[in-house]
Amino acid sequence: MEYSAEYEDNFIFSEFTNYLPTTGPKQIYNSDFESPNDMLVDSDQLLNDAENEKDDGNVHDILPDETILRGDDEYAMRELVLPPILEQPEVLEIKTFNWQITDWTQLPRRHRSPIFWCGGHPWRILMFPKGNNVDFCSIYLEHGYEDGSEVGPVPQNFSCCIQFGFVLYNPDAPTCFTHNTANHRFTKEEGDWGFTRFVELRKLWSVPWDAHNNYLAPNERAILSAYVKHVKDETGVLWHNFQNYDSKQETGYVGLKNQGATCYLNSLLQSLYFTNAFRKAVYQIPTQDEESLTNSAYTLQRLFYQLQTSKCAVGTSELTKSFGWETRHIFEQQDVQELSRKLMERMEEKMKGTEAEKVLPRLFSGKVRTYISCINVNYESHRLEDFWDIQLNVSGNKDLESSFQDYIQVEIMDGENQYMAGDEYKLQDAKKGVIFETFPDVLHLQLKRFQYDVERDAMMKINDRYEFPEVFDASPYLAEDADKSEPYIYQLHGVLVHSGDLNAGHYYAFIKPEKNGWFYKYDDDKVTKATMREVLEDNYGGEYLHPKGHVPIRRNKPIMRQNNAYMLVYIRQNRIDQVLLPVTEEDTPAHLQIKLDEEARIRDARKKEREEQHLYIVVRVITDATLREHCGTDLAVINTNEWLSPGSAAYYRILRKSSLKDLIDQVGQDTDVDPKRIRMWVMVGRQNKTIRPDQPIQDSNITIEEAYQKMAGHKNGEFKLWAEVAEEVDTEGNAIWPTYPGPITNRLPNKTDLIILFLKFFNVRAQKLNCEIKPTMIEPMKAKQTLRAAELQDGDIICFQLSTNDIKLDENISVKNNVISPNNMMNKTDRNTSLKLEKSISTLDVARNNTMRSPQDFIDDARSFYDWLANKKDVTFSPHPLRNTNPENLEVFTLTLSNKHSYDQMATRVGQYLNVDPTHIRFWTCHSGTGSPKLAVKRTSSQTVNGILNPPYSSFSNANQKSDSLFYEILEISLSELDTKKALKVFWLSEGVSKIDEYDILVPKNGSVEDLVQALVKKAQLEDEETGGPIRVFETHNSKIYKLLNKDYQVMGITDYVNVVAERIPVEDIEFSEPGSWVYAFHFQNEPSKAHGVPFLFRTIDGERFVDTRKRLEKRTGLKGKVFEKIKFAIVTRGSFSKPFYLTDDVIIEEYLSHREDMLGLDHPDRSRAIRNGAGDLFLK
Template identity: 65%
Template sequence: MAQIRVVPIFEDDSDDYEQLFNADALSPGNDMIVDSEDLLNDAAEAEKDDGDIAIINPEDEPVFRADDFEGMKELVLPLLPEQPPVLEDKVHTWAIENWRDHPRRDHGPTFEAGGHPWRVLFFPNGNNVDYVSLYLEHAYPEGTPPDDFACCVQFGLVVWNPEAPAIYQYHTAHHRFTKEEGDWGFTRFVELRKLYTAPWDDSGRYLLGDNYTANITSYVRICKDETGVLWHNFNNYDSKKETGYVGLKNQGATCYLNSLIQSLYFTNAFRKAIYQIPTQDEETLQNSAYTLQRLFYQLQTSNTAVGTNELTKSFGWETRHIFEQQDVQELSRKLMERMEEKMKGTEAENVLPKLFCGKVRTYISCINVEYESRRVEDFWDIQLNVSGNKNLEESFKDYVQVEVMNGENQYFAGEQFALQDANKGVIFETFPEVLHLQLKRFQYDIDRDAMMKINDRYEFPETFDAAPYLSDDADKSEPWIYQLHGVLVHSGDLNAGHYYAFIKPNKEGWFYKYDDDKVTKATMREVLEDNFGGEFLLPNGPMAMRGKTKPIIRQMSAYMLVYIRQSRLDEVLLPVTKRDTPPHLQKKLDEEAALREMRKKEREEQHLYLGCKVITEDTYRAHGGTDLTSFDRANSEDEPAAPRFYRLLRKSTIGELTAKVGEDTNVDPKRIRLWAMVNRQNKTIRPDAPISEMNTTVEDAYQRLGGSKSAELRLWAEVAEEVNIDGNAIWPATPSQTNGNAPKTDLIVLFLKWFDVESQSLSGAGHIYISREKKVEDLVPVILKKMGWIEKTQLRLFEEIKPNMIEPMKAKQSLKAAELQDGDIVCFQKADVKSSESDRESVTYLTNQLTLADNDDRSVSSKSSSDKTSLSKSNLGLDRIDNAQQFYDFLVHRREVRFHPHPTRNANPELYQPFELILSNKHSYDQIAAKVGEHLKVDPTHLRFWTVNAANGNPKASVKRGQSQSLSTILNPPYSTFANNNQRPDALYFEVLDISLTELDTKKALRVIWLSDGMSKEEPFDILVPKNGTVEDLIAALIKKAQLDDEEKAGPIRVYETHSSKIHKNLIRESQVMGITEYVHVIAERIPEEDLEPGSELIQAFHFQSEPSKSHGIPFRFKIIPGEVFSDTKKRLEKRTGMKGKNFEKIKFAIVKRSSYSKPTYLTDDSILDEMLTAEDDMLGLDHVDRSRVVRNGVDLFLK
């Protein structure tokens, strides 16, 4: 007899579990085809490798006949994991007389189930495959199902031989039938060859009868959709519409945060208390209370999922923190602490302790005498052991169990009673109104040497009585019965998982599942049974009869429970309405919502509008950089040089735009003429031609005249200097007017710029018309008249061809020969400016137009154009700029740099504040130091600079002083590596040294860690020692720097190197400091008195966690006393390390060999250390948790 192997075709996830019943169920239009035969082939492969697969003899299985409909129903409609209530079962058989006579696509007779019509969709020769294809579909005429039609159906289809009912093929599935998905079934139901060419079994019969007859039986089970989302695909699902609640967006790995926030939000008393925190005077996104208020208000009023970005940024988290799965319990506690601090002095001051804080008593009570020691502490949550406990009751009993202290563990009850037998334990004095229970699902596994998730089954009830865990003298005047309010769930393993929550928002009603941005109703089975963990409960029936398979462990389990005291439900879940929210918060968020709506509308209508940027006389005069303006500037009152921006309908006319410009500039529109600006080949943007037709649309002007790849129309607004008697402008004729309306002339329009040597500024000086036949020298009287200067004033003229090309103009050359044309720029300066010596000492220069970073990638805020910025002459790297060419060169290379005091290396950091300076990319190190030194009023030779890490803003590396170094090479290193790319290009840290950089070059810098209080206190000091110095010099410098008592008075100091938290080398006093590399840590300490005793034998001691290769902390040397029992040795170790109390008690001590991968030999109190040592290089290891690990690997969890 052949044997059958039963292979589960699912893994650990609940979705995979459903595949057991849905192997190849699909809609006929779906190209993704999964066949049970393929799965069986995969199972056969798995069979070779998995020895746990049970081999079952078919004789042990029940025999089913297709004409036994009740028996078959048990086979094809097994119990589902969701266990939905059954509304109706329907069995319908379609008798097929001649299989071959049916068309390619056919339908069976209609039958009714659950109040809906159904039928079989039949492809006798396959739906584009070599298999029979069968589907169940609703039989509503096309397009007539109700819009809200949804029916949850578990069904099985059976094809069988009416002449031999033991020959059959069946498949089973379940599906949510809707108007959009009206059919579901099996594209590969059975191979065509098995119908009538391949015998079905040893009897030689086929699946079809002798005359190609067959029966198709439909088993249809209508299931009740209790939650409205049973087998839902969630396409176009609206949480707010379906449940009245919205979820939270997942911004990275923050679903753990989302579940906690939802739990706190639906603790209504907490939400109301958060609203009572006064934040109207601190409406900033750095205020965590304010951002939490905003988040709660949005959850309360929004129609869509809400983001948590504002909240996490207010915590001070960077992006890397968001993508780390933080400790939820720690986050909860710190959030509570932060909010409690914010509530001090407000009406909500004591709300949080009342809601979440209980009291627990730790006691030691003597059994035979009247003596008890007790300590009462507050608790905000309770951590309960899951491992070894079956349910919540057992965990509480485990928590409060009494430990008997007797024998060697007797308790010292003071001088009066001495050592006594005693009971030690904890008991609760009060529980809070809202009880947060942290289930310890994650624990350290010593065998695997890693944190592991405990997936054991652990049950918790909907209600429980906490009274048995209260002390005898606790107030029990009212019941301590708690009602389940929330279940926070983790699905997955330790390193990769997903968090979601089940919460009951109201006293009565449903639980809801909050899974990030999706909210759905939940059954009590989903809330309780599905989150107990442990094995999946396989359904009874034929599936169970096929023998035992390898247990399937649930990956989802509760890790935090929220219970509310039943007698306080009304107080905790009190209604919170809009009236409870702060008015300023409502106003702010309503304004932001309106602004978002406006911007959304603008985006939707963007194709109808065109942006127009217009240069006016005023903006040009305020512009202090190259070209006519910087089109990247934002239009605002604080940016007088920014072109004016107008957003117009594309069908608006040039005349309408001209009117708007006139209104804004207070100029009669008749005097305004707009010029289209184009991009020249040299990458400048200049006026090209005037737009004379006022009825031209802005869209037309953009397409025909813009000549720009920009997204907006760029224009120059010319204002006529003369008007006729009717007030109409009189325009100088230009070559572009060739339509006969005006005589053709050779006049060109030139723009003027003035370089003021005295104020060291550049500004626009309007425009002029002049004939191209004129000479360059003919420009001088025109400029003098325009500027109002005397006729004898001498000028130097330059043409601004492009920002980095400024050429002197030849006086006798014609403008035509100089190739000047419309829109060109002529820069002029006085040629006879002589600067006095006093002027050179301090020059006020560079108007704020200069500080507007015209060529920078980022905008820099500016003040009114009338402001002056007083800066030192060294800012330019020159005594004084007397030439416009040089000034343009400075404009091209100027750079605004922000300087910050080094956070750890300045002796008096409080004396220095961050500041900005405008420098040149050509500045040398010494020029930068001179400028910074002048600002700080310190000697520039005593300044050292550090680059800034772009990722975290911390100092990165010191800048080497060299002749080839410039500001450009410092901020943008010429060679590209990851290390150099990861630095900010606009900032530096500065360090004020005690000595000059030149002297510093003769010193070796060492960071020495001074152990001032045993091993528990580490103080780092940066020490400078002559490069030819010794360790003796290092010790002398340390004593001076750390202000220590000298060695004669306080005792000798020893210095040693460590590497990988183990002692690398002891440094004798004659050792040269140049031999100390940067890869080791230098440790210094007073030599303990016992180590100074003659003949002292020392052993190296170090810290590690679990295994010696995971060393941490600072190693040290420790004296061995021959014959000393280790219980006494530990007392000396406690004093030597400075570790006390529970921290020291948790340490395990071991002998560790020097060899790699050696296993530690752990010591007991009876061990004798010197007898356990077998080699000179044996070490003493202190095995305990590395509490500095979080600090090394990343900052601790924090909230601002």
């Protein structure tokens, strides 16, 4: 039987909702069951629930006025098993199919019904009469497509959204029935769906189904009805599992990757990206001369361009790094309004002086007038301000219109609150309010979903229902004299949504990229098409709506929807074409396209390289050119990370199946040597950690893979070779090689047995030969000793140098500050070559014209030079960002030092570079995780560079330290003088406790608090005590006063675990005449143990009511207005678990201070902490 969609709408669902038998649970997949196309089956949990369910015989007590449901009543069954769908899609077709089942136990294990059609597709019932590996009858709905059948194979892009239900009933007693319902997106991959545990087998004919002893399937006979509803999938993602979902292919747009908790950033960036005029303005920022990933404008350009061109989701890590965010910031959710404002400010700065300089104010900035207008006289005071967004109250307002009315409501100032209208009019009744002068083209409305709850004394999220229209007119909220020549009608462009509660949640956005297009949901890396119901109704908040307005019988506390809009973006209708103007390739900076295309090409090449990696092998070849360029230990640099540096082995990536001859030909071409003269030696690692030639490869026709497998010492993925060049050739140009044990594959003439030695020349005159055994083991050789007696073998290195007698300093060499170090001589292009180790005997040159330096200025022997090479280290020095006067004027630089250098030697080198007295330089270690300064380096005579950069892990403070970086601080005094000082951090209270300034003070170690005060006056440029008034100093610990410090108190008694606070003693504390006492006051939140802020000393007056004490406290603290009004005052005793006694206006505080250690507590929230998630202040570099 076929039903139309119109017929469905006439059903009244509420007639049956209260009288329905319990429906079976929806099934989920379990791989243990035999399922032809990953059919939906029950979980173990659902199985346990079914087994534990009480068997009540399925008896239902029928009241006289109740309607009895029958399995053969198609109208009622259709209403029962096809309830309204939450997404409310359009119904295309509904079909009912009845299948009569007989001889149940004789049916095959799998039994299929005849095909029926719905929605233009074939369908059939798949039944497991004896269960699909369970003691239940299993029933599924599957499409009827099949290869070789009349209907043919499954279409390639087959996708169909179906709601369906099964009803199994007794044809003789139709009131005995059972049913179940489900919905599913049928695809080529998921062609069946249903219920593995539809009905228990024993209940079919073994157990009576009702009180009249009727069975569900008597005589193994029953009727199975399938109700199938085909619905329209407008968005393309209804009931989608999003496996292999391609946002670009389905929508034409891509999302942004979530780094951890950056979904709030992603939603804002998508909104700004689809404000096309903003995107075009960002492209107009000149960045061609500043292509740095620390430039936020450049990284934002890159991000926008990738959103335009990428086929997959784009990462935001480059942008967040340019903001200066560290890993911890990535996992902190920040306020979107604050982020939007800071990002706008940053881009506006970057756009100054460009074509886009006025774009952002025109797009996002409007004007609002704050006014006070007298009612009875002609006097008005007003102030005109720019706004970039509008914050609207949600609490107490039902929709956007009521929020705007609330925003511009007029306050009457009368009675005690009259307005002072100058000397002429004095106090007057007045109207106070705000009114808008202009609205921008793009209107950002921030809905205040997060507000402080006074009763709970905490921030709370407001989930109240709040409606906003697709179109609204903003002209009623403009001033009467505003320019209204053009309409201020706004079209909804974006809805930014927060789902969750205050402390945890998720952000996503609904945005309409085109004027007449669809809204799309941008949920991090996934983009889907959205309906207007999803955009509007689903984000109003409030209680969950029930299908067709149904209200549950039992009403407890209403369940509020957690997902609701917190930011709205509207575009002025008559400006929409200018805002959503097309952005083409011509609008993107050319240098940006070139850069990103090149990066894409490199990524593709690397991807291809990884895919073909198994076909290639890396070969590193040492040539004569390598030996000449290398200045260091061993024969060459064979470190994987340094193959491009001078003196490193040549790098070849070659097919494993290539012959050795192919490699020799390539090496000969690169070195301009006849390949016939080249022979390859295999390099092997020795026990002393050196790599030397071991044996030549005699056969040049074998493949690289064969040579590698047979001769390589370590199979680490790299083949290391030395290319020997023959000195002698025959008449045909073929090389003549010395004999070598092993197979001979050619008939070339051979010379007598020889060994390969490498000579390194250190050009200081010498009478000794030194043999390099390993970089840290240099042994002298006897000149008359034979090579065999010296136990030399192939690949050994011999070092020699000239005599150092009667050496004079070369006048042509520049000496900086009369100090020459190996690093100075090694790193300058014009340095004298006297310290260079030459590698080939053919390059030996006595170079007598190179006059030598004195021993204290340079290294005069090869052994010392090898020691230098073994201990040299590149160290990066950065200015301390907080302790230097002008850190932005200081540079970051790198010096090559020796691990054996002392603290003073390192300071000398840095001082020479900075042209600063080295005794005025202090170093700080660098944190490996954050890159920020860690601890000051203590200067000792035994401290070395290695000890500073690689301290022993004997204490926690030495952990997480970079081994190649230090910060430097330029001091005003020398380190020796600094050692006589004590460094103190002093917090100066200049305006009660509302303003705190922080200063680093140096005081002599034998000094007193009086010296500290004088140093503070000088450092903070304060008036001295004689002019400005006396200053008191006290210690605080855990936000409570620990000790008052007298002026003669020694500063060495101030420990590191306390804070030092200083303030001017208030005049009223000096000149008081009323009797009273002193009390320590501190701030806390809810509980005295949760102290915060800066404590202070307060003077009480005998007999004073607290209502008057409050006024003095307001003056003493410097806190004003609502901030002070919300403070609750209490007496707190010293006990650990004592409860505060809160004070009322009529009490006298002196009467409740029973002990000298009792304190006055100020209970109010800690405003210094972030509102949510413990996040720090939002910043953009």
